[in-house]
Amino acid sequence: MDFLEFVDHEKAKLALILNLIEPKCGGLLLIGPKGTGKSTLLKAFKSIVKAFHVPFIELPLNATEEALLGGIDIEKSVKDGKKIFQRGIISRANNGFLVIEDINLFPLQLLSLVFEAQSRSEIVIEREGFALRELSSFQILATMNSEEGELSSHFLDRFGLCVAMNTIIDKDLREDIIKVNIRRDSKNISQEELIQKIRKSKEIIKSVKVSDYVQNLISEQILKEAVESHRADIFLYHTSRAYAAFLSEGTVREQHIKDMIPFVTFHRKRYILPQEEREQNERHEDKSGENKEENFENSKRNENRGKSHESSNFSTDNIESQEFQTFKRQEVFSIGQAFKVKRFFFKRDRIKRQKSGSRTKTKTKGRGGRYIRSIFSKTPEIALDATLRAAAPFQKIRGRKDRVVILEEDLRYKEKERKMGLNVIFLVDGSGSMGVRQRMIEVKGAILSLLIDSYHKRDRVAMIVFRKDKAETVLPLTSSVELAMKRLREIPTGGKTPLTKGLFEAFKFIRRLKLKEPHARFLLFILTDGKANVSISGKPIFEEIKMVCNFLRQLTLTDIVVIDTEKKTNIIKMDLALRLARMLNSDYVLMDELKTDSITKLVNLYKNSQESGHININ
Amino acid sequence: MQIINYYINRQNEGGALLIFPFTAIVNQEEMKLSLILNVIDPSIGGVLIMGEKGTAKSTTVRALADLLPEMDTVNCRFNCAPQGPFCTDCLEKIQKGENLEIINKKMRVVELPLGITEDRVVGSLDIEEAIKKGEKRFSPGILAEANRNFLYVDEVNLLEDHIVDLLLDSAAMGINVVEREGVSFVHPARFILVGTMNPEEGELRPQLLDRFGLCVEVYSIKDKLLRVEILRRKAEYDRDPRSFIEKWLPEQRQLAQKIMRAKETLKKIEIDDDIISKIVDITAELNLDGHRADIVMLKAAKAHAALNERDRITTEDIRKVAPLCLRHRLKRLPFEDISQESERLKEVLSRI
Known part of the structure; x- marks a missing residue:
């Protein structure tokens, strides 16, 4: 053309x-x-x-x-x-x-x-x-x-x-x-x-x-x-x-x-608006919903909750009212302490391992990765430089004429290494439907602890928040504490719960990265109470979620853990997050039993359950 | 070792890259000062330059090459110092009773590229020599080149772990011991490490x-007039690099001479107990681990005094260099803002 x-x-x-x-x-x-x-x-x-x-x-x-x-x-x-x-x-x-x-x-x-x-x-x-x-x-x-x-x-x-x-x-x-319009020119030139x-x-x-x-x-x-x-x-x-x-x-x-x-x-501008501006924008967006929200009264809470428990088809309004005090205004929470003094003993058997071999072990064949050093044992690629070096001193003795004499004993192979950090992705429910405050603080704390821990810059962490009508990657995959601090300092919360969007965003996020690094491992934490109330397709919400869960389940080298943020001490619990975990065939943990440092522990547990750190590709 | 100068379609004749003059770099005084102090006293141990994109980090380090002095060195492949330590080659000569030839060589900025392989860092067997003569000869790597020179790693936080290990190893020992492919070789590897990094791209290992x-830390300049000046100079340079370099030559010479004088002055500087106790006060107050901070601060203050043509260290010298020495050593708790720590440093410094 x-x-x-x-x-x-x-x-x-x-x-x-x-x-x-x-x-x-x-x-x-x-x-x-x-x-x-x-x-x-x-x-x-x-x-x-x-x-x-x-x-x-x-x-x-x-x-x-x-x-x-x-x-x-x-x-x-x-x-x-x-x-x-x-x-x-x-x-x-x-x-x-x-x-x-x-x-x-x-x-x-x-x-x-x-x-x-x-x-x-x-x-x-x-x-x-x-x-x-x-x-x-x-x-x-x-x-x-x-x-x-x-x-x-x-x-x-x-x-x-x-x-x-x-x-x-x-x-x-x-x-x-x-x-200047080249097009105009193009008509006659x-x-x-x-x-x-x-x-x-x-x-x-x-x-x-x-x-x-x-x-x-x-x-x-x-x-x-x-x-x-x-x-x-x-x-x-x-x-x-x-x-x-x-x-x-x-x-x-x-x-x-x-x-x-x-x-x-165009490409040098900061697209992340300063906090104030962002809040202003969001406040603006919120206006339409606000009046309605104010009508909710405390007394309606329990009634609503009971109703929603019975219906499998979640309507949007009733769940929102449950924690009306949190979602009425935008709240921005500080970053939690990374190292809590209080050590929570993490009970391993809390995690229900329902999976049977759905995880593929890292196959390390392939030609990617970086040539680290030459070794004797056979790998798919010959290290030519080392082989030549091994053969070189013997050329005279072997009577070299016009070409180098290489014997089998000279052969050296490439040892290759690929950075195989764990990619930890937090998918966090930022809606107003739960006691968001504490959760946000703890998640932020966990993210930073993870980054500070992984000083070998192997592990990377990302955070996706879903709330109102969208899912947003708040922190792109990073190993930088600096960047995380900057991005996590203020995360607005409040609004509805578009769980489907969040799950789908996480799916897209992982799939995208898989294109780049097919061998990378992922650990997806989903922090939610499961009370989804925004449908994207118009279908019943849980049907929709089920579809996305099927996508997520098909991701290879990806572990999923659902962390249920529902307060289980409440008289009526819905255990919707458990339902989500079943659909995902994933592990399931209660937030109440996890504190910041134990999320970090949990990650380490997953890390150690497979080969960690550097993996030889050969 | 063969370095093939494989220049195709050269725009500049002469074989060397044209370098933007150090003195023509606008502002960024801290970065320039810290590099100069290292030239005056290489034992300060290098500089880490942290900053955002587009803040002349690399330009400044590369420009340093122009200002480097000459040094006495043994005429060998490893820049051995006349007083030692020596490489295997020189030691053999000494054992045989031969004299070591001493020459004058200019210090250099040796760059460590990101894609480097292990054998090129530490050195390996010289293949051609081996094939032709059947001799096992050592072919030096970057660590050899960097001995007594600046070793510059751009984006040091992106360097592969196994390469970082090699660097740390030889930096700690001051020598490079090679045992591979049937060659055994030891040579001194004392280099001044200069690194640049953008902290948003990832962290640096604490040992490094x-x-x-x-x-x-460098920031982009927000002052309009300074910014215009930067653009003006860069545009002028881009138009005709040669004339631009020519134009700045007097300034470059002046600074180079100033550094040479400072190197001389440095030898004469006496250290009072008072100064030492002030330095220790600072580090004690800030709760710093290890003694490296004290030693570096003393050396940097001394070099700063020499640069200002004084034969004794003043409190002002300490105030000036303390942030440079301590910034990366201040214990930063995970969620503590950096500004808090620097406030504390400021406060401590104002009291000395």
């Missing part, structure tokens, strides 16, 4: 063109859901890039570190008895574009290497008896579908520009998106003409001027957008120059800066 | 944290 035929994505097209004009624009990240033509656009762009003899190299998802950075050419090395180097993908992308599709699905390890090489404009290889440095400069063109996972802000910051591609673009909105125009721009840009006033404006605008990274200023500077050049103008004007701001700030 | 002499 022709690049110019892409009518709807003016911003993306412009960003690509600017990157071609000025490599210092720093690459482009295209964010958008499936089917918005991200990949097709990049492919179309390739034909333009070709005209400039600029490399356009794609990074495949299964690329190994060797393939990325370069490594030893095994065939030649064995033949010649010398280490022969083979260029890597990054090296081939030098002075051109490195294309990373679905960048959020790539292993972090690999991405760190890519960005490391980019930031130092040099590839440094120190591996397998090889030391090599190579100058390298490249721009990254990447796509991501944000539904499939996040990219850390740290990585996002490395991209010069970012454009969101949407399926439906508001017509009016589109018009003021950008002043051909691809060849566009190439000419870019060529001309590449000339013009050398003399494009930026006045002091405009430079001031750049920093001022970036600060105004509440973007902190200094990279934003620098990328805005270069992008505006490229833009001016593309418009055949010799100086950067205020308007150019204004047009370019969204490109550099 | 303690290895860093100093610790600084």
Whole structure:
């Protein structure tokens, strides 16, 4: 498909063109859901890039570190008895574009290497008896579908520009998106003409001027957008120059800066609103429900509760009233103490292990992971460097002529290791239907204890809260105490109980991560009283929940524990969480018998029940 | 050892990467100071730089290369100090009664890339030598290169555990002992560890944290004028790096000379008992474990005095360096805000 035929994505097209004009624009990240033509656009762009003899190299998802950075050419090395180097993908992308599709699905390890090489404009290889440095400069063109996972802000910051591609673009909105309209041009210019125009721009840009006033404006605008990274200023500077050049103008004007701001700030803004703002928003949302809620009276409580106990089909209103005092207002609770003085003795037999072999043991075959050292015992992969080293001293004796003589006794194998931490996910009921306060404090405490405990940065923790009408990932999977502190400090609670949404969110969350790390293990804690009262499909709630539970049960390498938060001392208990646990075929624990530190203990119990820590893949 | 300079499509001739000048980095004084103190006295033990993205962490460390002084070293593959300790090669020479050749070498910033393998950290058998001559010769790794130099690890918190173990091991012993593939080799491995990290990306192991002499936190600059200045300089550099470097050369020289003078002054500085007791007061008051904090603080204060061309340490020196030395050593309870601790530090410092 022709690049110019892409009518709807003016911003993306412009960003690509600017990157071609000025490599210092720093690459482009295209964010958008499936089917918005991200990949097709990049492919179309390739034909333009070709005209400039600029490399356009794609990074495949299964690329190994060797393939990325370069490594030893095994065939030649064995033949010649010398280490022969083979260029890597990054090296081939030098002075051109490195294309990373679905960048959020790539292993972090690999991405760190890519960005490391980019930031130092040099590839440094120190591996397998090889030391090599190579100058390298490249721009990254990447796509991501944000539904499939996040990219850390740290990585996002490395991209010069970012454009969101949407399926439906508001017509009016589109018009003021950008002043220059390539589409208008595209009606009367051909691809060849566009190439000419870019060529001309590449000339013009050398003399494009930026006045002091405009430079001031750049920093001022970036600060105004509440973007902190200094990279934003620098990328805005270069992008505006490229833009001016593309418009055949010799100086950067205020308007150019204004047009370019969204490109550099979109991915650098903080999307998590400061607490106050967030609360304001939520308060606003809440208004409709509030009046109704106030009508509930204490006296109605028991009556309602009895009713709901009898009916298997949960209506939405009656359960809400049960703890009317908590859900009427938004409450934000502090983070609980990590190490309680009071030691709760965790009774192991409390956990009902109903499962029979539904868990798959970690299969450690495969070629992934990281080469740690060479060993004698046989594994699927030969460690060439070590084998050569073992054979090397004997070459004279063995009468080497034109090739290295390798005997069986020389063979060494790769011992590989993959980081196999446990991913602990807390799915927490944040609704107003229960004594939320204590639970939130304790969960937060447990999360932080876990993180502080796992100083080997193996374990990671995430937290999803469901309340009102949505489930929200409050804490993305992290091993950072710092980040957890920041994100957990204030979690609003109160509202209805969309349990289905929560379960489904957890399912999606785990499945997403499984794409990235198929061997990762998960431990899902579901903290709820099970009193679901929001249906997503209109079907009876527990039917709906049952469906989602079936999904969850099919997840491999995932343990689920339901922690029942219902107060069992109440006269009437509903044990709905127990019902949930049965549907999930999961373990079941009572919150009352668990205190903060024992959640941590519980996690450790699961950890130790399988191989923990590092797992050999071979 | 072969380092293949495999430069393709080079933009800069000359073989070296162009580096943004240290002196042209705007603000971030704490980070710059802590690096300079380490150049003046390498035994301070390095710096950990913690900060958000886009705050010139890496740029600053890499820029340090320009300012590093020359040092006397044995002409061997391991930068042995003339007074020892020595590597296996040098020891053999000494045993044979040969003289060690002493040369002048510039200190370097050696980088440890994230994807490094174990054999390249510690070194291994030189394959080519072995194949051609049938000799077992040791091919040095990064630890050898880093001896008496700066060892820089970008995103140190993302480093693989088994590599961290190797680093800790040799950092503790000061030597690298290699026993692999039939080669036995020992060489000194004393390096100044410099690491950068973004705490939001993950924690650092406590043992490794303690290895860093100093610790600084960097933030992005919110002041508009400073921000404009940063952009101005960076834009100027991007336009024509060579002229920019040229333009900053006098400043660079001046700072380099200042550091050289400080290195000389350092030798003359006497330490009063009064200063020592003040330092111990601080660490005792803050309940710090171990004595590393005291020692580092004394050394850093001394280097700071030398930098300011004084031959004795003042309370002001201590005040200035104490946060650098103690930031990562303050016992932080899990839910205690960091600001509380720094308040306490401030309060303690104001009393000395």
